Every structure is written in C-alpha cells, then in structure tokens.
Amino acid sequence: MDYSQFKTIVLLCIFFFFCCPQAKGSRKYTVCVYNSLPVDSPKLRIHCYSKDNDLGFHVLSSYENFSWSFKFTKWFLARTVFSCHFWWGEKAQEIDVFNEEDNCISDLQITSKTYCQWTTQEDGIYLSNEKGEGYKYISW
Numbered sequence: 284m285d286y287s288q289f290k291t292i293v294l295l296c297i298f299f300f301f302c303c304p305q306a307k308g309s310r311k312y313t314v315c316v317y318n319s320l321p322v323d324s325p326k327l328r329i330h331c332y333s334k335d336n337d338l339g340f341h342v343l344s345s346y347e348n349f350s351w352s353f354k355f356t357k358w359f360l361a362r363t364v365f366s367c368h369f370w371w372g373e374k375a376q377e378i379d380v381f382n383e384e385d386n387c388i389s390d391l392q393i394t395s396k397t398y399c400q401w402t403t404q405e406d407g408i409y410l411s412n413e414k415g416e417g418y419k420y421i422s423w
C-alpha cells in the first residue's frame with residue numbers, strides 16, 4: 284500500500300467516524316418550560332438559546348408554557364446544547380435545559396428520549412420527562 288492509498292483509507296475512516304453518529308442521531312426532541320409559579324407573583328421571563336439558535340425572550344404568566352422541538356445532532360465532540368436564563372422577580376438562574384439525548388441533561392437522574400419539561404415553582408426549577416417522572420433540579 285502506498286502513501287496515497289493509505290491517505291484515502293484514513294480520510295474514509297474520518298468521514299464515517301463523523302457522519303455515522305450524526306445519521307443515527309436524528310431523533311426529535313421537545314423541550315418545554317412550564318410556569319407553575321403563584322398567580323399573584325411576578326411573571327416568569329425566559330431566554331433560551333443554543334449555539335446556532337436564539338429562541339428569543341418570552342414572558343410567561345402562571346400556567347403558561349413555552350416549548351420548542353428540534354432534531355439533535357451528535358457529533359464526536361460537538362453536540363446540541365440548549366440553555367435557558369430564567370428570571371422571576373429578583374431571582375435568576377441560568378442552566379442547560381438539554382445536553383444529553385437520552386436523559387435531557389447529563390445529570391442522568393431520569394430517562395427521557397423525546398421530551399423534557401422544566402417547571403418553575405416557588406422553591407426552584409423541576410425537571411420531568413413525558414411520563415411525569417421528575418425531581419427538583421435547582422433552587423432559585
């Protein structure tokens with residue numbers, strides 16, 4: 284095998300290495316932010332974004348939600364990450380709301396292959412999956 288054949292094989296390997304995980308990872312995911320804060324309290328303001336996608340600023344009254352769907356991509360190192368900034372009165376949090384295709388986030392406490400819901404409550408922000416299984420992720 285000469286050098287140019289070797290180079291072709293190396294290039295093919297690199298090509299498949301990068302493309303195959305991408306092709307497998309075309310599942311659709313939905314992320315939902317649900318405001319379960321008291322009615323007589325300030326409205327929830329959110330700003331969600333990924334590296335390529337700014338979903339804008341949204342104001343949610345109690346029991347309103349904001350959701351979006353996307354096909355996640357899984358490259359070797361680069362992966363889809365959505366983060367959200369939450370503001371409620373004086374309180375604020377900024378967290379990843381999606382960074383792991385089987386668990387929503389790499390916290391690994393619940394399994395969720397299609398849906399994750401972030402519910403804001405008085406004491407913090409809760410994460411749950413499509414079956415309603417969930418836990419308190421973070422305090423305000």
Ligand SMILES: *[C@@H]1O[C@H](CO)[C@@H](O)[C@H](O)[C@H]1NC(C)=O
Pocket residue numbers: 315317347348349400
């Ligand atoms: C989000 O809002 C839509 C439209 O009002 C509603 O159909 C849906 O059930 C809501 N989702 C949640 C999790 O409350």
